[in-house]
Amino acid sequence: MTNRHLLTAAEFTKVGLSKRIYVRDRVGDGNYANATCTGEKTLGETLGAYDAHFRGLVTTKDRGSGDSTEAANIGDQVAREVAGDAGSRALAQNYAERLLLEEVPCQSEPATHWVYGPTHTIDVAGDITASWMGVYSGDLNTTGTAPRGKEPCGGVAVLRNGSHYGILEVDACLGSAAMTRIVRAAVTRL
Numbered sequence: 001m002t003n004r005h006l007l008t009a010a011e012f013t014k015v016g017l018s019k020r021i022y023v024r025d026r027v028g029d030g031n032y033a034n035a036t037c038t039g040e041k042t043l044g045e046t047l048g049a050y051d052a053h054f055r056g057l058v059t060t061k062d063r064g065s066g067d068s069t070e071a072a073n074i075g076d077q078v079a080r081e082v083a084g085d086a087g088s089r090a091l092a093q094n095y096a097e098r099l100l101l102e103e104v105p106c107q108s109e110p111a112t113h114w115v116y117g118p119t120h121t122i123d124v125a126g127d128i129t130a131s132w133m134g135v136y137s138g139d140l141n142t143t144g145t146a147p148r149g150k151e152p153c154g155g156v157a158v159l160r161n162g163s164h165y166g167i168l169e170v171d172a173c174l175g176s177a178a179m180t181r182i183v184r185a186a187v188t189r190l
Contacts, residue, residue, distance in 0.1 A: 033169030083166030
């Protein structure tokens with residue numbers, strides 16, 4: 001896994017983000033885009049993988065206290081991607097399925113709590129695929145699920161390309177078209 005496999009700031013410029021974006025990388029283990037509604041775990045706890053590449057895309061030089069790929073203020077976090085090489089296509093598929101299953105419970109949350117929307121699938125080729133869910137704020141969640149006919153504000157994606165797997169959390173407020181474009185770019189690079 002190298003830097004060329006991960007999203008760049010330029011991809012976010014293409015979808016309309018105009019702020020300067022700083023890129024921060026590290027390799028190892030740590031929390032990934034698993035939501036608090038499913039219990040925050042490290043990649044090692046979920047998959048037994050401890051050498052993933054973490055990339056934070058942020059609009060500030062201020063770092064979070066725990067992880068250098070996170071901004072000190074969530075409002076300055078554009079996205080965070082975590083990716084690795086599973087060693088085989090079959091294991092990458094297994095990892096991607098498990099990572100997606102970690103996110104699905106967040107599609108149903110009590111009214112007024114943020115919630116993920118339905119799963120969208122992007123198939124680029126046979127073993128190049130991504131699944132993403134938009135995120136909706138609690139004021140839009142009046143029924144326990146994502147509202148119909150409303151645009152998401154960012155989201156989460158699970159990526160698989162050959163033996164590579166990844167998860168992308170987009171904190172920037174991107175709608176469906178921009179999310180689809182970013183997720184497609186991420187899975188293609190992976």
